[in-house]
Amino acid sequence: MDTIPLVHASLGERELAAVAEVFASGWPAGQGPRGKALEAELAERYGVGGAVALSNCGAALHLAMLALGVKPGDEVIVADYTFPAPAHAVRYVGADPVFADVRADTGTVDPQAVADLVGPRTVGIIAVDTVGLPADYAELQAIADRHGLFVVEDAACSVGATYQGREAGALAPVACLSFHGRKGATSGEGGALLTADPALAADARIRSSFGIGSIFDQAQVVGLPIPVFTEIGYNYKLSDIAAAILQVQLGRIGELLDRRSAVAARYAELLGEDELLTLPHVPEDRTHAWQSYMVTLDASVDRAGVAADLRAQGIGCGHGTWASHLQPVYEAKQSCPVSADLFERNLAIPMHAELSMAQVERVGERLRATIRTHARP
Template sequence: MESIPLVHASLGERELAAVKEVFASEWPAGQGPRGKALERELAGHFGVGEAVALSSCAAALHLSLLALGAGPGDEVIVADYTFPAPAHAVRYVDADPIFADVRADTGTIDPEAVADLIGPRTAGVIAVDTVGLPADYAELKSITDRHGLFLVEDAACAVGATYQGRPAGALAPVACLSFHGRKGITSGEGGALLTGDQALAANVRLRSSFGIGGIAEQARVIGLPIPEFTETGYNYKLSDIAAAILQVQLGRIEELLDRRRTVAARYAELLKDEELVTLPHVPDDRTHAWQSYILMLDPGVDRAAVAADLRAQGIGCGHGTWASHLQPVYETDQKCPVSADLFQRGLAIPMHAELTPNQVERVVDVLRAALRAHAGPHTA
């Protein structure tokens, strides 16, 4: 029985060749020549002034909050329906995450919920491009500008998506990307911070390298420069090995995204008349990066049983993403009912650029049988 994984990285010979070049060079570590080249290419691709290559999107979120001055006593409003990295980052700087509910149709942060949560301690907002779909940035930017708050775009899942004709990653003054293995482009792990603010980028770059700046550049200076630690920094550098992989992947964005779009379109065609699921909704003013394909099951369907059937047939699946406010680590009295409902009903089915038409059809056939087998007596 053929296994159809939930996710699969599209890495091949071109990426291997790039890695071999780094092996033959004198600098495989972070902030070397390949990393600097990647930063220039990222800035050019996304049309922003500055890009800082980092070890993860979580690192980018953490450093962005430090550079923006968030800290103890502050509240930062975060999207609730997401992997809880934004809320974790807020905790890293000893501020308090405040969870905003999401739109029922898109799963993206609800601007009205954001507006209702703003108080005297609010410092800013972290919006999330939920599993690859950009949030409502026109409304969010209007709200944050009106109240003098910062706005950060968590575009971890959204490389290749657009909002009102602009690329995800360039929709807020600061944006954070992920290059984790299940993202649209990947180096296994990795991330980047994008911004038009040169001073903020310099702050982030310094803090990402222990607070001493680029050692590779200093090593080429004649004499014996001795770096000085001017900030309490972190080891958040991206290796030149990973940067070389990402240079290749960056050139493949449209190719890989086109394949994901084809898979999403085929799922939509095959499932359009299935009454027991709700398909992903993409508003007319944006496009989806299809990092994941999440169906919302009818409330009467036993999701766990459906997942068990899929996995028994070798088909990967998952719950989708999290309602962050329900996670034990946060112990909050906040209620985000839309997010909680999506968290309970979501089912992620295989989505990656390596899926074949036959595999997509098999996923749908097995899914339909499982839905029928595990639907309650009063379901649609």
């Protein structure tokens, strides 16, 4: 039986050739020539003052909190319906995440929920482009401006998406990208911090390398330079091997996104009339990166039963993402009912650029049959 995985990275000969070049260069570690070239390319693509290539998006979020001066006792409002990396980053610096509920139609953070949560300890907002769909940045930035707050865009899932004609990753003064294996551009693992402020980028770059400058740069100096540790830093560097892969992948974003978009369009044709599920909603002022394709099942459908049947037939699926406030690690006292409902009813089905239309049609056919098997009267 043909297995249809939930996710699949689009990596091939061009990426292998780029890795071979790094091997030949003798510098596979971080902050070398390929990493610097990647940062320059990211800064140009997104029109920002600085880009820092990092080991993952969680590292980028952590460094953003440090560079923005978030400290113990502060509160940062975070989108609730997401992988909980934003809330983790707030906790890393000893501050308190405050969870904002989301829109029922898009799963992105609800600006009114954010506005209602602003208090005397609030210092900023982390919005999330939920599974590839940008949040409502015009409204969020207006709230931030009224209260003197920062806005960080968690664009982990949205490389290639747009909002009001601007590319995701350039929708807030600070943005964090992911290049994990299921993203639209990938090096297996990886991330980046993008910012309009070159000084903030410099702060993040130093902290990403144990609090010292680039060892590669210092190796080019005649004599015996001895690094000086100026900050308590972390080992968040992206290797030049991964950077080389990403340079190829960035050039392929349009091609890979077109293929994902074609899959999404076919799913809409196959599933759009089914009364037992709701398809993703994309507002007219934005486009979707389709990191994931999530359908919302009717409350009468047993999601666990559907998932078990699909997997038994070789079709990958997943629960979607998390209602962060429900995770035991936070012991949150808040209620985010929309997020909690989506957490219970969303189902992720196969979405990646390597899917054939025959596979997409098989997924659609089997999903429609299976949800009827598991729908309560």
